[in-house]
Amino acid sequence: MEKLIEVKNLKTYFYTEDGVVKAVDDVSFSIEKGKTLGIVGESGSGKSITSLSIMRLVQSPPGKIVGGEVLFHGRDLLKIPLNEMREVRGNDIAMIFQEPMTSLNPVFTVGRQIAEAVMIHQNCDKKKAWEKAVQMLSLVGIPNPEKRIKEYPHQLSGGMRQRVMIAMALSCSPELLICDEPTTALDVTIQAQILDLINELKERTGAAVIMITHALGVIAEVADDVIVMYCGRIVEHADVHSLFKEPLHPYTQGLLRSIPRLDQNDEKLSSIPGMVPKMTQMPDGCPFHPRCHCALDICRQVSPEAFPVRGRMVRCLKYHPEYEQQWKEEAAGE
Amino acid sequence: MSNAQNAPLLEVQGLKKWFLVKKGHFGRPDRYVKAVNGVDFTVGAGETLGVVGESGCGKSTMGRSVMRLIEPTAGTVRFDGVDFTALSPQELRKRRADMQIIFQDPFASLDPRMTVGDIIGEPMDIQKLHASRAEREEHILDLCQLVGLDHDYLKRYAHEFSGGQRQRIGIARALALSPKLIVCDEPVSALDVSIQAQVINLMEEIQQKRGVAYIFISHDLSVVKYISDKVAVMYLGKIVEIAPKNRLYDVAAHPYTQALMSAIPIADPDHGRRRIRLEGDLPSPMNLPTGCCFHTRCPYATERCAQEEPELKLVGENHYCACHLTVG
Numbered sequence: 234m235e236k237l238i239e240v241k242n243l244k245t246y247f248y249t250e251d252g253v254v255k256a257v258d259d260v261s262f263s264i265e266k267g268k269t270l271g272i273v274g275e276s277g278s279g280k281s282i283t284s285l286s287i288m289r290l291v292q293s294p295p296g297k298i299v300g301g302e303v304l305f306h307g308r309d310l311l312k313i314p315l316n317e318m319r320e321v322r323g324n325d326i327a328m329i330f331q332e333p334m335t336s337l338n339p340v341f342t343v344g345r346q347i348a349e350a351v352m353i354h355q356n357c358d359k360k361k362a363w364e365k366a367v368q369m370l371s372l373v374g375i376p377n378p379e380k381r382i383k384e385y386p387h388q389l390s391g392g393m394r395q396r397v398m399i400a401m402a403l404s405c406s407p408e409l410l411i412c413d414e415p416t417t418a419l420d421v422t423i424q425a426q427i428l429d430l431i432n433e434l435k436e437r438t439g440a441a442v443i444m445i446t447h448a449l450g451v452i453a454e455v456a457d458d459v460i461v462m463y464c465g466r467i468v469e470h471a472d473v474h475s476l477f478k479e480p481l482h483p484y485t486q487g488l489l490r491s492i493p494r495l496d497q498n499d500e501k502l503s504s505i506p507g508m509v510p511k512m513t514q515m516p517d518g519c520p521f522h523p524r525c526h527c528a529l530d531i532c533r534q535v536s537p538e539a540f541p542v543r544g545r546m547v548r549c550l551k552y553h554p555e556y557e558q559q560w561k562e563e564a565a566g567e
Numbered sequence: 568m569s570n571a572q573n574a575p576l577l578e579v580q581g582l583k584k585w586f587l588v589k590k591g592h593f594g595r596p597d598r599y600v601k602a603v604n605g606v607d608f609t610v611g612a613g614e615t616l617g618v619v620g621e622s623g624c625g626k627s628t629m630g631r632s633v634m635r636l637i638e639p640t641a642g643t644v645r646f647d648g649v650d651f652t653a654l655s656p657q658e659l660r661k662r663r664a665d666m667q668i669i670f671q672d673p674f675a676s677l678d679p680r681m682t683v684g685d686i687i688g689e690p691m692d693i694q695k696l697h698a699s700r701a702e703r704e705e706h707i708l709d710l711c712q713l714v715g716l717d718h719d720y721l722k723r724y725a726h727e728f729s730g731g732q733r734q735r736i737g738i739a740r741a742l743a744l745s746p747k748l749i750v751c752d753e754p755v756s757a758l759d760v761s762i763q764a765q766v767i768n769l770m771e772e773i774q775q776k777r778g779v780a781y782i783f784i785s786h787d788l789s790v791v792k793y794i795s796d797k798v799a800v801m802y803l804g805k806i807v808e809i810a811p812k813n814r815l816y817d818v819a820a821h822p823y824t825q826a827l828m829s830a831i832p833i834a835d836p837d838h839g840r841r842r843i844r845l846e847g848d849l850p851s852p853m854n855l856p857t858g859c860c861f862h863t864r865c866p867y868a869t870e871r872c873a874q875e876e877p878e879l880k881l882v883g884e885n886h887y888c889a890c891h892l893t894v895g
Binding site for chain 1: 621622729731732759760761762763764765767768771786788789790792793794816826827829830831832833834835836837838842844845847848849
């Protein structure tokens, strides 16, 4: 399959008073047409900054994309002039943000906000754009679209607003849809509706989706491939089935074990000890070693690279062929 | 007090909280948001009642009305043999030592101008628990140990801590007066998953050590299942189903509970299942539907559901459900 977008060694750093924060550190992945890539990680892991970097929406200063490539149809989005980038945003790549309450403009009707994007990108007149807006609203399942289109965001419920956001994002039939925590602020029944909707629309339009979330359940439902991020780096990249069946990285294992499951009975919930290190004071070696249950001396010294293990990419010395022997010896010694 | 031995720790009957939104003039009726509209439940000593429901279903208002942080409009709250709703403000303040609360937002619920030590010590000062400063200090240190906070933290301010640690401070504060019941209003919703598990384990541990009862309010059904003994499902200010947790999660009787259960995303991509899709949004609590409040979204609704309001009735062992279509 053709690769729609390819991110290579992306690095986004923030220059703060306390030092340089490597929010995205050497992140690479690619997505094929019609596929969904899930990005999971806890707050501060760099998952949102990754998507903002693709769109070149990172606030600068303090943020700066310091390296890497974002190839969209073979064209490096990081190198094209800003006015061309503006054509790409909203038209080829669209984004849905987490907060449906704050990402809509409160002083314009939802119809005007959808029509605005259509008019800018599709070069059509106002009347056509409004027709398109009505059509989009009914596509995302809003009842009475002709009436709703004249309403302001505050008149709509949270689920409705998120539907409006999706309608707006899809109005120019983007090839790539980036969803940044699209259901976090919503209730489970509404979340189920929105996830179904995104899946349905993906199938109909053949768009690729990047789904960013901290909820592993959501990932399991929608993603084909999954990236697990920790401290700005990808620690594991695998297809969704093998990731959930047999997580390799200790962090992924910890994450999966720390969510209460419905089929689980009263055994103690296992948790990952400690917390995410401060981004300005990253530990030496593997960033996860202070919280890792199987960290050894070698992990405190060597920062692992990502390398292929059993058909996926993992960033853990435990699986590295070069260190495997050393790791086993140390483990036996302890 | 021999009677109190068998009576549950907390007994809530017909609790209502209506918020006035518009005064009716010229004989027009006043308009209310019926946030909590008649709930009954009991919590035993050392027991955990989970309360689930979507936003706006009244679960937080319910938790606060039980404590009289919000004055309930109607109903009685019997706690430890005393009618809470009839207490004078002075008596209430004394009695509240036995009933504490942990809030959802660990960033907003701690005073930024107080040190951690003062935050944890404040309830002791209010209740005049300790005669000497040394005693108070020792108690604070004990609490820190219990919730896993470092002793050096006591002189620092809340903003220096992460969400998980702040929630530990909130828990220590709630435990300061050794309460018999703690209302936990979404205590882990703002936390990352790995930290969430730490806090849930801590709360379980404390329950085992101290025998405290919890009312655990959350929208996360997996977390509620994990921590609760029995679970109440709320919809538009009413409890639609209440049952021991395994019964509720295995044989949910109410169509709303079933839909809620089927909507939970499961962290297993090979898990095949049928999702019951609820259409539409929650009706406004200002304009409650007639009859069963769920009938507008219920896939099985009949004529009767639109007219007659169902009562909670026994459908299994300790399992109550308010639906015309379930048979006991």
